[in-house]
Amino acid sequence: MAGTQQTTKNTITLRGSSETVAEFFYYGINNLLYQRGIYPAETFTRCDMYKLPLLTTTDEELKTYLTSVMEQLKEWLNQQIVQKVVVTISTEGTNEVLERWQFDIECDKSMTHDSKPREKSQSEIHKGIQAVIKQITASVTFLPLLETACKFNLLIYTDKDLNTPEKWEESGPSLIEHSEEVRLRSFTTSIHKVDAMVSYKLMDGI
């Protein structure tokens, strides 16, 4: 996934932006899964990305799932039809959604594959991504503890006219009743703007 950036480091194209955003999701989701303990900690390995020590999974099944989703997401980002990417965390037994990490994607639709690259350096973008991932890591402190075994799922909000591809299916929004929302930081590649947000179920007695 990593390292396929555009040749000039101070400008960015639509393709490059999609690549960067998808890469952020890959590492961000990996980090999220580690931080929230959805998969056991020993199945993660350390790697340095965005000048941060991040953890990525070594579970082959999860890896193939994430990479295939990211490939598809990249394609849709190039088509500029993605509105949101949502990571839901639900209990394994009752399928009750406990956490919902929502990443709103605003796309500058005036940018096409043929237009001139925008001026934005990679280090600047990486700084933004770093801040978002740091905040996600820090938000573990205020989120309620996940007491039961949990599973995660990825929902992608797209435009209505998209033909659902094979292996994909339509789904509900997996909303949480009695939730508390917290807005997180956002970053932009000057073509795609990603607003992060988390909503979580209010536990009894809180």
Next chain:
Amino acid sequence: MESPEDNTMVVRMMGDFDRFIAKDIEKRKREQHSREREGDLLTAHGRIAKVEMEMEMMKANNRKARLEADEDVQKIKKKLQMKTDAVSELQCQLEFILKHENQLKRDLEEEKSSKAGMRNQFNDQIQDLREKKLKVDTALQEHQFSSRDTISKLSNDLTRKDAEMKLLQTDLEEATTQMRYQMKRGIGASSQRRAIEEYKAQLVNAQHKIQVLEQQIEAQKDSAVVARAVQSDVQKVGKLELENTKLRQENAYYRETCENNSLLKEKMSGLEAKLLRAEERSTQLAELQVENEDLRARLHRWESISGDQPSRPKSPSEMVQKICDLQRGQVSLLEQQGQYMASAHSHEEAYKATKGDLKSMKQLLVKEKEQNKQQNDLVKRLQRRLLMLTKERDGMRQILNSYDAEVTHSGFELQANTRLKQAEENVQMCHRQIEQLDAALAKSKEEAGHYRLQVKQLELELVHLKDELTMTKESLSKIVPGGTSESDEELKKRVEELEEECKKLAERNESLELHLERSALKGDYDPTKTKIITFSMNPAAMAKKQRGEELERLRAECETLRQRVRVLEESSGEGASSETVANRIGEEQTRAVQDVRKELGLSELRNQRLKEVFAQKIQEFRQACYRLTGYQINNPTTNQYKLLSMYAESPNDILHFQMTPAGEMDLLANEFSSSLSHMVEEFLLHGHSIPAFLSSVTLDLFSRQTVMR
């Protein structure tokens, strides 16, 4: 011993020295001897003292040692005594032990003797037992022989029995086959019996029919007699028919006349009604005429009045037109009023604006006046100063002139000239300043004049606007005398209401937008624009699927284990291996299937029997009904019943009834029923009783038959 003082002397004068030394040595030897003796003495004294000391020491030690030795001795004595005591004790023990040993030896000997006795006894017993065993062996052999015989006998019996059993089995099979055959026959017989019963019923019917036919034959015989009588009558029939046709024609004529009559009657009643209505109409007409005349008179009067005044409309239609015009005019006036109100509003606003302007202008004017005053004061002051300066200048000139006069010859001329020049320059400067001030004054005066002009203009404008306002107000009041204030208030109210509504709506809009944003935060979406998709093989779905599969598996396992537990409980622990359990479960299942099949067969058989019984019962019931009521009741279709009387003259004389949804019975018309019209009328139409009708029919038919007989 002293050493020689000078060595050189020794070398040079050895001889002297030897001599000297010889003398000296002797002397010295003697001295030495004495000294040695003294020394020896001293040492001896010391030694003696030492020895004495040692002796005393030894003595003390000796004493000490003796004391210690005494103590030791005492201790040893004590120990010895203790030991002697111990020894005596031990001796006592030894004696006791010896005694004990002797006793034990004695016991041992006794035991040995007893054991020897016992051994002898046991040997005897063993010999006895051997003998017994020999006897038993022999007996056993005998028994074996005898049992072999019996076994062979029993096996023979068994083979015989087997053969018998086989025979019996074959017999049984034969019997079962026979039984089946018999059962089949029995079923056949039952069916035959049913058939026989049916035949019997048919036979009864047939007998009945025969009776009927016999009756008919008898009746026909009678009728033949009657027929002969009738034949003679028949000849008369031709005439009668002619008469009949004539009568029929007459009858038809009468009927027509009757119908005409009724028609005429109806017409008459209609005409009477018409007449009544016409009379009413005529009375109404008269009333209307009166009214009309009255109205005409009124109209005439009105016209005459209108003729006097040309402005009045000459006719109601004109009046209507005029009213319409007036209404239109009112509408246009209303529009005008609206326009005027708008203009008034704008004028008012303009008026307010001009008022504001006027105020500011007045303020400016006041300011300007003040400035003007100040300027005037300044001018006065400056003039005063100018006067003073001119006076001063005149004074100075006089002084200068006097100086000039005084100092015409002196050398002060230059100085005076310079002073004069300076003074003149000063004066010029003053002049210039004065001029400047004058110019400023003129300028300010001009400005003040300008402002005054403006103020005047504004005042004029104000007056003009005031005039306009009053005019418009007057015009408005003229146009809508009184209604304006109310409508104004209404309009104001309405405006206020609308403003409030607008506010409310704005608030609502805001809250809704907030709500929308919040729901978007929660992840809600617009389904017309957005759709949510997810990878079908996502981890959550997979976990769910796995869970489902596991649950299914566990359920199946639980089921098998339950069965196993049941089997184990039944067999109470024997043969608990999984294979046997599985076999048992299979057996049980097949057994259960067999049981179910058996039950099915039984229930089918029961069903069949029940059917037979029902058929029989129904037949009986029908028969009983037929015998008791005299009617055979059939049910060819649902809700329809056909009744055939026992005494019916032909099998076609059927009464056909139909059951209505309300549960009532209706008689359907056919030939037979139409022949019974008097009974129908009497019992069904008036009496509403079907049983009475049926019994009357029965009685009728019965009486006929009996009469015929």
